[in-house]
Every structure is written in structure tokens, then in C-alpha cells.
Amino acid sequence: MIKYDVVLGPFAHNANSSVRIMYTVLLTLLPAMLFGVYQFGLNSLYVLLISALAAVLSEWVCLRLMKKxxxxxxxxxxxxxxxxxxxxxxxxFPLGLTVVGAIFAVVLGKQIYGGLGQNLFNPAMLARVMLLICFPVEMTQWADPTPIQFTSGMVDVPANWLHFDGITSATALSSERQLPIELWNTFFGQQGGSLGETSALFILIGGLYLLYRRIIHWAIPLSFFLGLGVPALIAHTIDSVRYLPFWTEWFSGGAMLGAFYIATDLVTSPTSVRGQLVYGAGCGLLVWLIRTYGSYPEGVAFAVLMMNAASPLIDHYMRPAVYGSRSLKEKKS
Incomplete structure (x- = not known):
């Protein structure tokens, strides 16, 4: 009888931790946040600070109640x-509703499942969908960018930059599709929308850095853009009046934020590369279908939540190969 000695598995450690990953992701979002505040004024900064503070305090209360x-x-x-x-x-967005959304995200989107690493749905997108369904008017009041102007050695601060209001305008997705939309405006943020919708350039830079650091995998962003861009390209080629071009679909709305920061959530996405390809393509395709034929001009949150629900099923049928195992075909041969 052969006696085997128990040894450790062939695991490698890259010195990453969940805490380091979270704060690295936050740092990559900082340029987009600063650009958003520059575009929309202090009102956007208030929304950022209140949402972040309410989320942390909600988590603190939950941990205290659970004696953790x-x-x-x-x-x-x-x-x-x-x-x-x-x-x-x-x-x-009203600060009171911002607090409601942040509490909903942490308590019902994360802690009710058991905390970090156990939630089924992306908490932020779950809260966004709740706010959109319950408060559709407030969630569709998009402000027109009014950045500070630097001309002739003078600094011109718009009147509404320091106040919690602004000039409402339509986004590239909610406006009439017959209107021409410049690629420059969608890519560099010269349009109405949220902080995550008008900073395609800075979101792309942050996402590429996350790929470089191997915090996220290339499979989900790539398949997300293909799932969104291919049907948009085909539809726009057939009818350029009714359907938006693929670059508008990519750089407008929350597509960039969804591809790099939301769909790539390590907890709610599949583990295998094949599963991530299917997952990302499904997210992109659903975004295009909702934007094109749905009642809402933006569909990233809905698409991500639907694919979150399908993630366990994808993992079940697309399990990664166990280290050292052989396929059935190899065993027969």
C-alpha cells in the first residue's frame, strides 16, 4: 500500500488582499470623480460624500448589531x-434620497446576505434600480455640465456651480436618436449625465490600470464591449437613423463604468474565463436591448443584475478545470 504524505496545494500568493483591492479601485476612480465635480460643481461632491458616508455608517451599524x-x-x-x-x-440628486439609496445598498444588497463575499447582486446597482423605480423623476433630472472656465488669466465660476441645482438637459441616450452626437463629446464628457457617464476617458484609464495590475480580468470588459458593440454596429449599418452607432453606445451612459467597475465585481461574476466571457457578453447584449427597445434609456444596472442572477448557473456549467485532472477524452485514450 502506497502511503502519501499530505502537502500543501500548488497555490501562489500575489500579496493582494480584499482591502488593498478595494482601495486600489477607489484610487483609480478618483480622476473620474474629480472631473465630475469640475463638470457639475459642488452639488456632485455633496452626493459623493453623503453616499460614501452613509454606506460606511450603515455597514458599521450592521456589524455592531451582528456582534462582528x-x-x-x-x-x-x-x-x-x-x-x-x-x-x-x-x-x-436629493441628499435625503442619496442616504436612502446608500443604506439600501449596504443593508439589503450586502449585509443581509452575510457580508462581504456572500452577496448575490451588485449592491450599488441594486440600490440604483430601487431608486429608479421608486423615484423616477428625481433619477432622470440630468444636469448640464457647467465647468469652471479659465480664460485670459481669469477664473469664471458659473453661478450654479456653488449651488445644489443646475440646468437640466438630456443625455446622449435619452435625447432624440435622429440628432447627431459627436464622438468627442461622448468620450471627453461634454454632455449631461451622472459622474460615471461623462468621464469615459478617465474611466478607461482607470480600467486599463486595473487590468495592468491584474485586479480585474480582461474577459469581462472585452466581451461586454463586444456584446454591446456588435449588435449596435449591425443595427446602425441597417438603419443609421433609428439606431445609434457603436461608439455612442460604448462611451455614453454607464457602459464604461459597467464594463470595468461593475460587471467585474469579483463576488457576483463567474470564476472561469469561459464563464466570464459568456457573462460579459450577456451584460453587453442586455444593455443594448434595454437601451434600444426598453422603456429606460440606460440599461447597465438592469443588465448587470440579471446576469448576476445567472452567474451561479454559468459557474455550474462552465467550471474551471481542477488542477492536475484529466478530461474524459484523455482518460479514454
Missing amino acids: PSIACMDGSALLTGVLLAMSLPPS
């Missing part, structure tokens, strides 16, 4: 949830 170490509220996950929620809200 309350210091865990500073692991960055609640803070990231609050920031992502704020970046999906209108810049002049």
Missing part, C-alpha cells in the same frame, strides 16, 4: 459601494 468587529466597515467595500452608487446618480 466594527473595524471591518473600513475595509473599503462599503466605501466603494457608496462611491459607485453616487457615480450612477444625477449630480443634483
Whole structure:
């Protein structure tokens, strides 16, 4: 009889931790947040701060009630949830409703499942959908960008930059599809929307850095853009008046934020590369279908939540190969 000695598995450690990952993601979002505040004024900063603070305090209360170490509220996950929620809200969104959304995201979107790593749905998108369904008017009041102007050595601060209101306008997705939409405006943020919708350039830079650091995998962003861009390209080629071009679908709305920061959530996305490809493509396709044929001009949150629900099923049928195992075909041969 052969006696085997028990040894450790062939695991490698890259010195990453959940706390480091959360704060790295937050740092990559900082340029987009600063640009959003520059575009929309202090009102957007209030929404960011209140959402982040309410999310962290909600987590602290939940941990205290469950008799868990309350210091865990500073692991960055609640803070990231609050920031992502704020970046999906209108810049002049009411602060009271912002608090409601942040509490809903943490309590019902995360802690009710058991905390970090156990939630089925993305908490920020769950809260966004709740706010959109319950408060559709407030959730569709998009402010027109009014950035500070620097001309002739003078600094011109718009009157509404310091106040919690602004000039409402339509986004690229909610406006008439017959109107021409400049690629420059959608990519560099010269349009109405939320903080996460008008900073395609800065979101792309942050997302590429996350890919470089291997915090996220390339499969979900790539398949997300293909799932969104391919049907948009085909439809626009057939009818350029009715359907938007693929670059407008990519750089407008929350597509960039969804592809790099929301759909790539390590907890709610599949584990295998094949599963992530299916998951990302499903998210992109659903976004295009909702935008094109649905009642809402933006569909990232709905698409991500539907694919979150399908993630366990995808993992079941697309399990990664166990290290050292052989396929049935290899065994027969």
C-alpha cells in the first residue's frame, strides 16, 4: 500500500488582499470623480460624500448589531459601494434620497446576505434600480455640465456651480436618436449625465490600470464591449437613423463604468474565463436591448443584475478545470 504524505496545494500568493483591492479601485476612480465635480460643481461632491458616508455608517451599524468587529466597515467595500452608487446618480440628486439609496445598498444588497463575499447582486446597482423605480423623476433630472472656465488669466465660476441645482438637459441616450452626437463629446464628457457617464476617458484609464495590475480580468470588459458593440454596429449599418452607432453606445451612459467597475465585481461574476466571457457578453447584449427597445434609456444596472442572477448557473456549467485532472477524452485514450 502506497502511503502519501499530505502537502500543501500548488497555490501562489500575489500579496493582494480584499482591502488593498478595494482601495486600489477607489484610487483609480478618483480622476473620474474629480472631473465630475469640475463638470457639475459642488452639488456632485455633496452626493459623493453623503453616499460614501452613509454606506460606511450603515455597514458599521450592521456589524455592531451582528456582534462582528466594527473595524471591518473600513475595509473599503462599503466605501466603494457608496462611491459607485453616487457615480450612477444625477449630480443634483436629493441628499435625503442619496442616504436612502446608500443604506439600501449596504443593508439589503450586502449585509443581509452575510457580508462581504456572500452577496448575490451588485449592491450599488441594486440600490440604483430601487431608486429608479421608486423615484423616477428625481433619477432622470440630468444636469448640464457647467465647468469652471479659465480664460485670459481669469477664473469664471458659473453661478450654479456653488449651488445644489443646475440646468437640466438630456443625455446622449435619452435625447432624440435622429440628432447627431459627436464622438468627442461622448468620450471627453461634454454632455449631461451622472459622474460615471461623462468621464469615459478617465474611466478607461482607470480600467486599463486595473487590468495592468491584474485586479480585474480582461474577459469581462472585452466581451461586454463586444456584446454591446456588435449588435449596435449591425443595427446602425441597417438603419443609421433609428439606431445609434457603436461608439455612442460604448462611451455614453454607464457602459464604461459597467464594463470595468461593475460587471467585474469579483463576488457576483463567474470564476472561469469561459464563464466570464459568456457573462460579459450577456451584460453587453442586455444593455443594448434595454437601451434600444426598453422603456429606460440606460440599461447597465438592469443588465448587470440579471446576469448576476445567472452567474451561479454559468459557474455550474462552465467550471474551471481542477488542477492536475484529466478530461474524459484523455482518460479514454
